[in-house]
Amino acid sequence: MRSRTILIVDDEPRSREGMKKILGVWAAGQYEILTASNAMAAMQILEEIPVELIITDIRMPEISGLALVSQLREKKIQRQPSVILISGHAQFEYAQQAIHLSVMDYLLKPASREKLIASVESALKAGEEREHIVFMRKMTDPQLMAIRDEEAALSDPVRQAMHYVETHIEEAVSLQEVAAHVHLNGSYFSALFKEQCQITFSEYVARRKLQKAKELLLKTNLPIAEIASRTGYQAVKYFNKLFKEYEGMSPGRYRSMRDGTEAHIQ
Template sequence: MTEKIKVIVVDDESRLRRGIEKLIRSNGEEWEIVGSYATGQSCLDDVVKLDLPFDVLFTDVKMPLMSGLELLTRLNERVSKSYYAVIISGYDDFEFIQKAMREGALDYLLKPIDRLEMQVCLDKINAKFHKNEVLSEPESKNISIEIATQWIHEHLHESLTIEKIAGKVFMNATYFSEYFKRKTGETVLDYITKNRMEKAITLLKTTNMKIYEISLATGYTDTKYFSKLFKKHYGMLPSQIRHGE
């Protein structure tokens, strides 16, 4: 007997969830829906408490209480078995999530879900499954961290808060802050400061920008405060670096 591909579907929109399940079932008897959930928390509870076996997870990104990315993060902390995760999003800014995905780590579908795109997605999973390829290695795929750090790098010139960054990965700010520290070994604030200082010294050495311009370009409206942080980080003032002292 052919081993069935066990699937979990998580989406707070019941109509969309049923539609996904219908598309999966129409693909053949080898596909089995083992879990259907309206919330990330209910999915997490069953997977952990019931030791629910699954090979594929379809999850919406934006859901109340626990987002799809937070669900993946929490599952990756508790599930040792590899699985294939497919993210569903209806957001225009989904491009930054796509760019942050490592090749082969995830697939994605944009709302409204196109039947042909769904078929391609299922065919790809099916091929990997029956070739006994590792679908994904969850613990090595720190998806939320990759997305957050990429976003930070692109917005160092802006006013950054943990709440704003956590919102970009659809996670609770407190949980995201703790998770970031656990995975990177540094706080979000320390990470931001380090990267701002690295950007600052690069600009000092490679451009003719004035100190106050570099301060603004690295997210600091107060030039004196910027210089104080810079000296704390490098042991020298920006002006000393500029003049080669």
Template sequence: MFRILIADDEPMIRKGLQKLIQQSGQPIASLRLAENGADALLQIQEERPDFLFTDIRMPKMDGLELCRQVSELDPDIHIVVVSGYNDFEYAQKCVSYGVKEYILKPINKKAVDTALVKLAHLHAKQMTQAFVSVNRLEEWVSIAEDAIWSLKHPVLLEMIIKARSELTSYNLRLNQLVDLLGEFSALLNKRLNERDVFSFSERLQLFDVSTIDEAWTRFEASLELLFQDLRIKRKGKLRDPVEEAKHYIEDHLAEEVSLEEVADRIGLNASYFSQLFKQSTQETFVQYRTRRRIEKAKKLLAQPHYRITDISGEVGYADHPHFTKTFKKYTGLLPSEFRNKLGIE
């Protein structure tokens, strides 16, 4: 799945190129648009693209300067320069900045398709030869597939340790590791689904990771989730582990339930459960539990027969002042003020 960025100050060309890329048949994870080089550079820093299509003549920052800065920022981003005939000699100056292809205006479908095929080939070559051989990647995937399907947890953990140790020795950049782990995950999910017994969904999301350790943590958590998904399905329990955890939290909001207790309840390692929960809900365990407590408190405050001091205990706060402080932090109001806004004295 490719991440693509288009930089061009002419809306018609920008939109036209976007449409041709969408019609190319290439697998696209994201396709973003930038109005000039400065805008493109900001977007690249927010989310790294695999391919960059850029015009030459643009305001604020032209294509030549954009190519220069991108080559310094991340030389593995593949660049395609889009230029008019009169700008072609100027565009050729970008060759020292890693430009892989040129497209002359007016743009046509054949030129775009040809450029994308070339970029896809370069990307695949970069993925396999520069980091790890295809055979090595498939060997790791085969071990992981067998370990998960056979529910051999120690074998899965051993594979992760060995693969991480070997890949660490290559001193990969973050984007290289993200691409490789993404390829591993996609291939593993494909093989498990090809067994045509259970359905497995892709759980690995790495587009916003900021460190190598974070990438590995998410990758390991995704494998653990695949393992636990299969274990639960084999027992005939089809409920998602995170959904099961949410139900347990909901039923025990009045209690001081710990992350470790919930993880043990659903049969997951606590550290893995913590990562899986954050990945699924975009909140930590404590943030989610607190938010649900406050939401329940708001419902109880809307019922006049409940005393505020009783409500704090109902939502797990034995210390009433702590409940009041937390409620105001989340809602901007004290519990009494919240109730007064509802017209309840």
């Protein structure tokens, strides 16, 4: 998993090192505190290391803090860091631009230790909440959610079939097997399931298994072959093909999204 990093960008050495010292004591090793003396140096760090939070001065030579944040937002990276702007001047146009760039806070220099720490804690918490929302969206299958929302209106055989799939997620599940379990003819069960769920039973099984696979890819470091096995696919090649068909990418690339990077895997 990636390290947790806070980046301070300020061309004034005294201010930069002062904030680093305060946050170093506060972080107690939970965050690495990096510094940059200008926007160019900051961009170089940001291209190499995922950063949770940027604290940047607005007025710096050549490239301002606002321009730095604007360039960062344009990059549309998977995980955008939270941003706190600092300035020695309370200018309204700065605050306006900060709002436009979704900046978490705007502090005036010299910020007290208490204000700096409170602002950092608030920005990090907001960033974690944003990451959680993104994380949940990655795992969610809209069609499965739609079926779940209407579960109360489904017939008992269909609900029983869904429960059977849930409890046999690690096995290969066939339509005939489930139809027999709910005491229905295979053809009748197939038609009933499609009518009530708007997708075929085989598609439901594939989507539910891939949903489980996505959870394992994002929450664990299990090998892809093991994840395939745990979702009832003994042939990894077939699992990869099915995953790409539904998700538009390989399991390896999907997992790399967890860290905000695209790895050349699989």
